[in-house]
Amino acid sequence: MTHAAVAAPGARFKKLLRDKDDPSSPRLSPLWTFVAWLATLAFFAPVAWMVLTSFHKEADAATNPPTPFAPLTFDQYKLLFSRDITPFLLNSAMASVISTLLVLVLAVPTAYALSIKPVEKWTDVMFFFLSTKFLPAIAALLPVYLIVKDVGMLDNVWTLIVLYTAMNLPIAVWMMRSFLAEVPKEILEAAEVDGANLFTVLWRVVAPIAMPGLAATSLICFIFSWNEFMFAVNLTATQASTAPVFLVGFITNEGLFLARLCAAATLVSLPVLIAGFAAQDKLVRGLSLGAVK
Amino acid sequence: MTTLTAPPKTAPPPAGHRSPSGVSKWRRRIPLLPALIFTIVVTQLPFVATLVISTFQWNILRPGDRHFTGLSNYAFVFTDERLRAAVLNTVVLTASVVLISVLLGLGLAMLLDRRFIGRGLARTLLIAPFLVMPVAASLLWKHAIYNPDYGLLNGTLNAVYRLFGASNGPTVDWISSYPMPAVVVSLVWQWTPFMMLILLAGLQSQPGDVLEAARMDGAGAMATFRYITLPHLRQYLELGILLGTIYVVQTFDAVYTITQGGPGSQTTNLPYEIYLTMFRKYEYGQAAAAGVVVVLGSIVIATFALRTIASLFREEVSR
Numbered sequence: 001m002t003h004a005a006v007a008a009p010g011a012r013f014k015k016l017l018r019d020k021d022d023p024s025s026p027r028l029s030p031l032w033t034f035v036a037w038l039a040t041l042a043f044f045a046p047v048a049w050m051v052l053t054s055f056h057k058e059a060d061a062a063t064n065p066p067t068p069f070a071p072l073t074f075d076q077y078k079l080l081f082s083r084d085i086t087p088f089l090l091n092s093a094m095a096s097v098i099s100t101l102l103v104l105v106l107a108v109p110t111a112y113a114l115s116i117k118p119v120e121k122w123t124d125v126m127f128f129f130l131s132t133k134f135l136p137a138i139a140a141l142l143p144v145y146l147i148v149k150d151v152g153m154l155d156n157v158w159t160l161i162v163l164y165t166a167m168n169l170p171i172a173v174w175m176m177r178s179f180l181a182e183v184p185k186e187i188l189e190a191a192e193v194d195g196a197n198l199f200t201v202l203w204r205v206v207a208p209i210a211m212p213g214l215a216a217t218s219l220i221c222f223i224f225s226w227n228e229f230m231f232a233v234n235l236t237a238t239q240a241s242t243a244p245v246f247l248v249g250f251i252t253n254e255g256l257f258l259a260r261l262c263a264a265a266t267l268v269s270l271p272v273l274i275a276g277f278a279a280q281d282k283l284v285r286g287l288s289l290g291a292v293k
Numbered sequence: 294m295t296t297l298t299a300p301p302k303t304a305p306p307p308a309g310h311r312s313p314s315g316v317s318k319w320r321r322r323i324p325l326l327p328a329l330i331f332t333i334v335v336t337q338l339p340f341v342a343t344l345v346i347s348t349f350q351w352n353i354l355r356p357g358d359r360h361f362t363g364l365s366n367y368a369f370v371f372t373d374e375r376l377r378a379a380v381l382n383t384v385v386l387t388a389s390v391v392l393i394s395v396l397l398g399l400g401l402a403m404l405l406d407r408r409f410i411g412r413g414l415a416r417t418l419l420i421a422p423f424l425v426m427p428v429a430a431s432l433l434w435k436h437a438i439y440n441p442d443y444g445l446l447n448g449t450l451n452a453v454y455r456l457f458g459a460s461n462g463p464t465v466d467w468i469s470s471y472p473m474p475a476v477v478v479s480l481v482w483q484w485t486p487f488m489m490l491i492l493l494a495g496l497q498s499q500p501g502d503v504l505e506a507a508r509m510d511g512a513g514a515m516a517t518f519r520y521i522t523l524p525h526l527r528q529y530l531e532l533g534i535l536l537g538t539i540y541v542v543q544t545f546d547a548v549y550t551i552t553q554g555g556p557g558s559q560t561t562n563l564p565y566e567i568y569l570t571m572f573r574k575y576e577y578g579q580a581a582a583a584g585v586v587v588v589l590g591s592i593v594i595a596t597f598a599l600r601t602i603a604s605l606f607r608e609e610v611s612r
Contacts, residue, residue, distance in 0.1 A: 025408055027407060028404060028408065028409035032409075036401075036404040036405065036415060037415060039419075040401075043482065043486070044418040044422075045445075046433060046434070047421045047422065047425060049433075049438075050429075050433050062442070063448070064443045064447060064448045064451055065448045065451045065452035066443075066445060066452070106331060109325070110324060110327075113323075113324040114325070119321050120318070123606075127603070129328075130599065130602070132337075134539055134591055134592075134594070135336065135595075136542065136587050137543060138543065138563070138564040138584065138587065139339075139343055139567070139585065140339040140584075141571065142571055142580055142581055143338075143342035146342070165331070165335075166331065170332070223424075227427055227428075229428050229545065229549075230545045233549075234568075244426060244429070244546075247426075247429055247432060248428060248432070251432060251436075261432060261433075262437060264429075269424065269426045272425075272426065273424045276420065276424040277417055277420075280416065280417065283420070283490060284491060284494045
């Protein structure tokens, strides 16, 4: 009863508290706390090992038994940059950032037309977008490859940009719609009655509510583009290859340098790790296309 | 959250209030068009092309010999042993990865739903596997963990054996001895955090007063879980399973890097087999036909997925 009384206005705030340390949420017993931490460390161990090895010398990396306390060095990272990982990172950055921007440019008006002033049969449109996401990319690879080859766009970052935009657009439309749907209709109507024009309504009412959603959407699109491998490895050669292609190529070309591999793996994962850690709460909603709050 | 406090549905606005004339209807659709046209061009046209190519005998190693062949590529797809093995591998791989990561994710989500020391940090560390670039993760597992000579797995076994006085631990070549489990484990590691995040969101959306009431009524932890939490989580479980399936079915990175489909074709899944047909055997017609079959298979999965998402979605729309 007491809960219900305060739930309505403070629900958001209460949820935040629950994430942190709501005293009413039950505590884990010491035994289970131990289990939870054990599981956490087991899952984190490969990441920790990757980062640790990346700061080791090659001779200390490939040992049996492992030598976690070997001296640390930045050598592997220096070597990576002197061996030209930079163009690959730039290609990745260009493909991810531009495709994310394009996705936003296309998705925001669409989401607006599907939520704030919904067109007829808007749910059908939503499900059309989503259905494209369920088609396996591998089945599109061949025709895409042939078309791209015909128009001379193989090994071109813009090819990846177009494909990544198409790949992420459905997710972005769904996410943005779920965020825009939270704009209270009453406020919009009130603003219209007061004679505010479309631009003012968008800027003053919609934008502040939709901004966090826009950030979350960008994050998800960025992650998927940054990590994409199949199109990148099959449609690029020397000029336009992205970071994941660098990783794979670098193994086959140079034999195995474990410490340097770990450094490269850490380096290319870093942008997504940082962004993901920073926006953990938004991640859930994005990954579930806005279906889970 | 859905029904108790919902206000009665307001009556629809009187007819003529909005009078959607032809012009204004189109004006409303304009913001929609760029994205719609772009999506149709970039995603639907390739599938039409795939359909067309799938009816051709087309191997680029025999350039003069491209001709219409009807459905013979499909006959090949359905009778080829490699492809049948690839279908089976895809099912095994997808089912085991999704089921194991849902169960582990559920366990972790239950733990992280409670308060304990360092919960925030534990959650942050737990989602890391999902954020590591998939190709980087695959290479990490292949070289730094599974490697028979100096991988972390054998290295740790070795260290433990020495601790107990043995001179050497076993040297297991994990990838050749257990190829499918090796791929599954690396993918479970990547996907468990995803399941955990979705299920944790589900757990935290449980109304606290219901749980409290259950406790007051003397329900044990098991009973509470069985009769209250699990039904509440059902939609989240379905969503996790279906989204997971959609993504894991398409697994390419892990197979490409960890096993290259081998040994033999023991870990070749459909995407990788299609890739081989296309870029190793250069059988474009066969690859296209296999692609069409995969699309048909995905449509079956997607129909269930869309239904689940639609039910979540309807709840929201009706709110």
